[in-house]
Amino acid sequence: MIRRLRAAAILVLCLVAVLVVGAAVPAAAHNVTAGADLRIAQTIAGAEVTVVIKGTPRVPGPLRIGVVAYQPVAALPVGLEVRSVEDGRTVTGTARAAARDPQYARLQVDRTGPYELRLSAGNEVAVIPFRVLVDRGSAGDFLIYGGLFVAGLLLAGGLLTGALARRGAAMLLAAGAAAGVTVAVMVIVFEPWMPPPVPDGAAPEASSSEAGVAAGGRPYAQARVATVPARPEAGEEFTLRIDLVDGSTGRPVDDLAVHHEALAHVVVTSEDGRYFRHLHPLRTAPGRLEVRMRADRPGRYLAHTELERENSGGQLTSATVTVGGEAPAPETQSSDPATSDPAGAGAGGVGAVPRVRPGTPVAGRPATIELDTPAGVRSWLGMAGHLLIRSQDGAFSGHVHEMGTPGSRLRFTFSFPQAGRYLAWAQYATGEGVVTVPFAVDVTASEATR
Numbered sequence: 546m547i548r549r550l551r552a553a554a555i556l557v558l559c560l561v562a563v564l565v566v567g568a569a570v571p572a573a574a575h576n577v578t579a580g581a582d583l584r585i586a587q588t589i590a591g592a593e594v595t596v597v598i599k600g601t602p603r604v605p606g607p608l609r610i611g612v613v614a615y616q617p618v619a620a621l622p623v624g625l626e627v628r629s630v631e632d633g634r635t636v637t638g639t640a641r642a643a644a645r646d647p648q649y650a651r652l653q654v655d656r657t658g659p660y661e662l663r664l665s666a667g668n669e670v671a672v673i674p675f676r677v678l679v680d681r682g683s684a685g686d687f688l689i690y691g692g693l694f695v696a697g698l699l700l701a702g703g704l705l706t707g708a709l710a711r712r713g714a715a716m717l718l719a720a721g722a723a724a725g726v727t728v729a730v731m732v733i734v735f736e737p738w739m740p741p742p743v744p745d746g747a748a749p750e751a752s753s754s755e756a757g758v759a760a761g762g763r764p765y766a767q768a769r770v771a772t773v774p775a776r777p778e779a780g781e782e783f784t785l786r787i788d789l790v791d792g793s794t795g796r797p798v799d800d801l802a803v804h805h806e807a808l809a810h811v812v813v814t815s816e817d818g819r820y821f822r823h824l825h826p827l828r829t830a831p832g833r834l835e836v837r838m839r840a841d842r843p844g845r846y847l848a849h850t851e852l853e854r855e856n857s858g859g860q861l862t863s864a865t866v867t868v869g870g871e872a873p874a875p876e877t878q879s880s881d882p883a884t885s886d887p888a889g890a891g892a893g894g895v896g897a898v899p900r901v902r903p904g905t906p907v908a909g910r911p912a913t914i915e916l917d918t919p920a921g922v923r924s925w926l927g928m929a930g931h932l933l934i935r936s937q938d939g940a941f942s943g944h945v946h947e948m949g950t951p952g953s954r955l956r957f958t959f960s961f962p963q964a965g966r967y968l969a970w971a972q973y974a975t976g977e978g979v980v981t982v983p984f985a986v987d988v989t990a991s992e993a994t995r
Contacts, residue, residue, distance in 0.1 A: 584596070587827060595925075598610050601679060604679055610627075611650070612642040617644070621642040623664060624666070626662070630658070636653055659748075674799075763857035764793050765792070767789070777869070784837050797831045808828060818935070821933075845865055850864075902914075908990050914956070932970070965988055969984050
């Protein structure tokens, strides 16, 4: 009898293991996490903001959307319109951007799945695709609570049966209760290693052909960069437009993944490095990104765009923009970003002097850049700080992060690819705005390449 009970318990455990492994289906979509907040940086209405879409625990239910400002704004009102892609149902609201305690709008949504957020501020509009996801619960949860519930019932039944002097039946029920508890405990122990289930509202599984593409990596997007107007003038606002096209199909690339809290990062610098902008363009149409900006002087500007497609790696595109107009007086110009304050550099890093170790870095070897910061530094784009580096000729562009928590010092590690002069900008955010500290680094060649 005891052997039969043991064999039955082992069989139950084997079946449970099969059920747990078979029921746990890995998430197929990129960055799909039910219950997590979605944060997307946007440069809109002349302000650097981050749109926060709070995770939704259930539907129907409220969807909370707020706008966090990273520079002083006079209570910038932001219009919100959320539209379900599947049934077209639309809800609207308004939020006010603020650096501290932003106002969150509560918009009622009735279903999971794909949505579009239409964001309007000033006379600019962005359309952000996203998904409302709700955790459907895992098979492990069902087995844990089910096993404990069944064990409780069997244990109560065993006690009652034992009281009625039916020892054999009581032992059988007690063995079943023990098996139920064992199942629950095993699932609790092994559940952290099980793949999470796909949440409700996630994108459907890719077809066999799409899966093949995803396995090999999607092709890089081809970027066509233009300005509106075609020949902008110094001091006048213009739009930098980036059209992304899939080189294999010719279709617009509209599958950008949110990376470092943005659909794309655009860094625009003048050839001499005195002008610097770190921008986050608006998605205005499928495959089209736009950002409004203003250049202070005529000349040639370099635009580097960082982006990432779903189920693929990151890529960097580059382009040049020519700005017309008259040059300022010669005495106002400087060719060294280490002694100038680029337009739009926030506080300009006043009083902050980056420390580079070693003092003259060697190409191909790690160098450390440290920067003292004031109290009140807050996370921006998911990081405590950012370091953007460009070779003097503009052929190379790099972007690294300070991975620590905000504090009184930022520390970056970077290996310069080759000897030469590099222009660099360290950035961090405070309650007053984004601070940019420009400096230059001269890198020497290693002995092996001399």
